[in-house]
Amino acid sequence: MTTPLPLAISIGDPAGVGPELICAAWATRAAHGLPPFFAVGSRDLIEAAARRRGLDIAVRAIAAPDEAAALFDEALPVIDLGAADYTPGAPDDAGATLALRALETATGLVRAGAASALVTGPIAKSLLARVGFTQPGQTEFVAQACGITPENAVMMLAGPNLKVVPITVHVPLALVPGLLNAELIRARSAIAAAALTRDFGVQHPRLAVAALNPHAGEDGRMGTEDRDLIAPAVAALREAGIDARGPLPADTMFHAEARATYDAAICMYHDQALIPIKVLDFDKGVNVTLGLPIVRTSPDHGTAFGIAGTGTARPGATIAAIRMAGQCAARRLAAAG
Amino acid sequence: MTTPLPLAISIGDPAGVGPELICAAWATRAAHGLPPFFAVGSRDLIEAAARRRGLDIAVRAIAAPDEAAALFDEALPVIDLGAADYTPGAPDDAGATLALRALETATGLVRAGAASALVTGPIAKSLLARVGFTQPGQTEFVAQACGITPENAVMMLAGPNLKVVPITVHVPLALVPGLLNAELIRARSAIAAAALTRDFGVQHPRLAVAALNPHAGEDGRMGTEDRDLIAPAVAALREAGIDARGPLPADTMFHAEARATYDAAICMYHDQALIPIKVLDFDKGVNVTLGLPIVRTSPDHGTAFGIAGTGTARPGATIAAIRMAGQCAARRLAAAG
Helix, strand or coil: CCCCCCEEEECCCCCCCHHHHHHHHHHCCCCCCCCCEEEEECHHHHHHHHHHCCCCCCEEEECCHHHHHHHCCCCEEEEECCCCCCCCCCCCHHHHHHHHHHHHHHHHHHHCCCCCCEEECCCCHHHHHHCCCCCCCHHHHHHHHCCCCHHHCEEEEECCCCEEEECCCCCCHHHHHHHCCHHHHHHHHHHHHHHHHHCCCCCCCEEEEECCCHHHHHCCECECHHHHHHHHHHHHHHHCCCEEEEEECHHHCCCHHHHCCCCEEEECCHHHHHHHHHHHHCCCCEEEEECCCCCEEEECCCCCHHHCCCCCCCCHHHHHHHHHHHHHHHHHHHHHC | CCCCCCEEEECCCCCCCHHHHHHHHHHCCCCCCCCCEEEEECHHHHHHHHHHCCCCCCEEEECCHHHHHHHCCCCEEEEECCCCCCCCCCCCHHHHHHHHHHHHHHHHHHHCCCCCCEEECCCCHHHHHCCCCCCCCHHHHHHHHCCCCHHHCEEEEECCCCEEEECCCCCCHHHHHHHCCHHHHHHHHHHHHHHHHHCCCCCCCEEEEECCCHHHHHCCECECHHHHHHHHHHHHHHHCCCEEEEEECHHHCCCHHHHCCCCEEEECCHHHHHHHHHHHHCCCCEEEEECCCCCEEEECCCCCHHHCCCCCCCCHHHHHHHHHHHHHHHHHHHHCC
16 A cells, blocks of 8 residues: 555635645644645745744645655645745735646646645635636636536535535626526536545435525426426436435525435525535535546635734634545545555 | 513414414423413314324413413413314315414404414415415515505514524515615615614614625625615615624625624525524524514414324424514513503
8 A cells, every 4th residue: 555645735825814724734734634735835935824823833845745745744845836925914916926826736736646636725816817817716727727617617515514516606696597507407416416426425425406496486486497497407317316306495405404314405506505504614614626537625715815914814624625635535546446 | 560461373274283383382381481372263173283283281262362361371272263174284265264364363453452462373375365365475464454564564584593684585586686775675674673672672783784696796796786785775774873784795694603793684585594594593483573563473484284283393483483472572561661
């Protein structure tokens, strides 16, 4: 048996909470049973972030991922892309450029098989766009790097109590009904079902598909999408042998008794998915991209420029993202025999 | 000091879970510290529902509400509107007619000052419509009986952990953006703030107003309603001296830390309000109609024809609705001196 490969973590925007949270996660690696990982970014900057947070940790540059595992017990390994200013809360183009290089490099190392999974730190999309980032977000970037169309890269938010998959994500609510169609719902749900098996070890995944309208539309009297789009998608999933139920009234899907009946909830829009998971698993939610040839997770929060460098940002989501990436990677490795 | 008046409870549809849940609530009146109440419906039917549920309780007809309090310790008092068939799960026109008469009578008794508050049992709106009910729901019926326009009767769902006010309720999601306007949001929020003081004893109510779009629309980049409708409504509320904040991203409004910062969440649509409260307070949510001259609550569930008569319907919401009605009525009485 060979040593499992380490995970690669891109630092995200240097002015955000990404760098300090990687340090905080590394500092509690033993308590949380985290697998070996290395950061991709700037060694000096990460060390400065650790100091500012009051963490007396060793941060070491490594030349290649295969040095990470041996070093991991005593120091936080970093693939060093060069120095950068550490000015928490004050993002600039140089920082955005470093964030972009870190994302590209980390993704490349995982794609090349030098690291077992990708964890991405939080970026500010509008800032990265100014320095040449052409994708709407990191998910789309990683999908393209993997040769997967964005439609087939599916976002899941996973916490200890709930897993949700929003079919539409960052769009105005008024556009949601028009963006939904049976094939989109079917395809994303099928990707979610396959990922529950491959990445989460659920042999016979059960999907609960939320309705768009109150009371699941009351048979068309309160909106037609549930009857005309979601019901056919569920029927198609069942025909394909996937244990899907719905459209279910969304308000009664998320209490403990209901959650016990499914492995993931398929939701129609951002808040329908994110409200329940943030009620239940605030600070522990992991953003997992399903349908990729690589494992990719990220903490479910943004750059939090407003509190960067103050030491108050909580590392829970970063720790959860690292742990989940490690578990998913281990499952894929085991399945590959 | 005179004895406080009893509460009036309409039985709802006789084929639903309403009658049995009133019996179950009465049976646990001491354990839950419930104030004296009487049912409005059919004595024989309520007795049959109790028997079927295995409750060996006394059910007594009373001639007038003022007999209820003295009797309440030993029997469930009923204003008897005549016999009716008890066929759980099989609603019919005769049952719907009884439900409608019970609602009318109970509302009338509270309006007349013979009872302190109104609790309405669950009805099936479409069935009542067949027997002459011309309102969309019980809330509108009660509002009209009180001389209040439906726009000024505001629905709140209240549980131990959260109070929510949906600005729009039973409409298709696609219609929500078009139904919202700043004045509607302002007016309903103001009614909610006044009710928090009058009915819930919150001297300086704090309102958290949810955004319609993901991330509160990101300053118009992801939907304009938050910037153009909700922000002005919040500004108008603040100008009127009401402690309102928003538009707030809805997904981060409902975890414990966020909930500690407000007394009620103003939500833009059904599921935005009902998902979080049903995650947190499933089975304990009370529907309260704000802005009325009388106190009116109802359990936050429907007729549940599918489980009526099986003994499995849980009385938690009915008990909570009775208790909350009693508390609100007591506050109004105390304020009236």
